[in-house]
Amino acid sequence: MSASIIDGKAVAASLRARLAERVKALPYTPGLRVVRVGDDPASGVYVRNKDRAAREAGLDSATLQLPEDTAEAELLALVRQLNDDPAVDGILVQLPLPRQIDAAKVLAAIDPAKDVDGFHALNAGRLATGQKGLVPCTPKGVMHLLAAAGTAIAGARAVVLGRSNIVGKPMAALLLAADATVTVVHSRTRDLASECRRAEILVAAVGRPEMVKGDWIADGATVVDVGINRLPSGKLVGDVDFAAASARAAAITPVPGGVGPMTIACLLENTVDAAIARRG
Numbered sequence: 001m002s003a004s005i006i007d008g009k010a011v012a013a014s015l016r017a018r019l020a021e022r023v024k025a026l027p028y029t030p031g032l033r034v035v036r037v038g039d040d041p042a043s044g045v046y047v048r049n050k051d052r053a054a055r056e057a058g059l060d061s062a063t064l065q066l067p068e069d070t071a072e073a074e075l076l077a078l079v080r081q082l083n084d085d086p087a088v089d090g091i092l093v094q095l096p097l098p099r100q101i102d103a104a105k106v107l108a109a110i111d112p113a114k115d116v117d118g119f120h121a122l123n124a125g126r127l128a129t130g131q132k133g134l135v136p137c138t139p140k141g142v143m144h145l146l147a148a149a150g151t152a153i154a155g156a157r158a159v160v161l162g163r164s165n166i167v168g169k170p171m172a173a174l175l176l177a178a179d180a181t182v183t184v185v186h187s188r189t190r191d192l193a194s195e196c197r198r199a200e201i202l203v204a205a206v207g208r209p210e211m212v213k214g215d216w217i218a219d220g221a222t223v224v225d226v227g228i229n230r231l232p233s234g235k236l237v238g239d240v241d242f243a244a245a246s247a248r249a250a251a252i253t254p255v256p257g258g259v260g261p262m263t264i265a266c267l268l269e270n271t272v273d274a275a276i277a278r279r280g
């Protein structure tokens with residue numbers, strides 16, 4: 001078998017086009033502020049792509065760049081200022097943050113109504129308990145991709161590889177809410193390969209280049225690769241050995257052009273949703 005490729009770039013473009021229509025119909029312009037402290041390379045491409053996408057969707061978007069040696073108190077003061085600014089609907093503080101700043105403290109300071117990353121404990125708790133709230137962009141984007149691929153979720157065996165607060169845990173919660181039978185596996189799991197081989201839906205989110213081998217994939221599985229890893233050669237690869245996995249999967253996301261563009265589209269979606277929730 002040769003898998004069909006789930007085109008995240010195309011699905012994201014159509015989501016952004018729908019958002020642009022929703023924004024056009026609003027009597028105000030939703031505002032997004034991204035705060036970046038220092039210049040971690042993982043967030044560079046993201047910031048550039050996001051700014052362009054946000055403007056194209058008609059949002060008022062800006063990136064606030066702070067120096068690497070910014071004190072925690074300064075960042076907290078900026079977050080409070082954005083919380084209090086009525087023109088700002090969405091606040092995203094880029095992770096990772098430099099060592100002198102406690103990221104948990106910063107995330108806790110963001111107004112949950114403006115928390116477009118969905119990383120605040122209140123939004124995480126809402127997701128875990130089935131209440132409405134802002135949902136983390138990457139797992140939300142994965143759900144859009146599964147829908148676009150026509151993958152049946154209810155009753156399916158889903159395996160999430162990775163247990164981070166930003167992808168693995170919310171991904172498991174969303175799949176569970178959609179009635180999948182969810183298993184979360186991680187670095188301490190015994191026999192990762194056979195756990196993954198049971199998956200009808202496999203979501204890989206560990207950040208280890210090509211760790212998932214072809215023979216970890218069940219015939220006919222849908223494989224979603226969240227990893228975006230840059231090799232020393234400069235080449236971008238996912239967490240999955242794409243060529244080998246494609247020979248067994250029914251459908252698979254590529255890297256680049258898979259989950260990444262969806263993360264950005266869902267950030268815009270969350271910003272519009274947050275604006276409407278706040279302003280009507």
Ligand SMILES: Nc1nc(=O)c2c([nH]1)NC[C@@H]1CN(c3ccc(C(=O)N[C@@H](CCC(=O)O)C(=O)O)cc3)C=[N+]21
Pocket residue numbers: 042043045046049092093094095096117137228236255256257258259260261262263264
């Ligand atoms: N608070 C916070 N929220 C985040 O969501 C967040 C963050 N911090 N810090 C950095 C990571 C990274 N991230 C990416 C999102 C999209 C692409 C993306 O669109 N990638 C494209 C292009 C990749 C390329 O060409 O380099 C693709 O996969 O096709 C990349 C990276 C969000 N992050």
Ligand SMILES: [Mg+2]
Pocket residue numbers: 162163164186187206
């Ligand atoms: Mg992990």
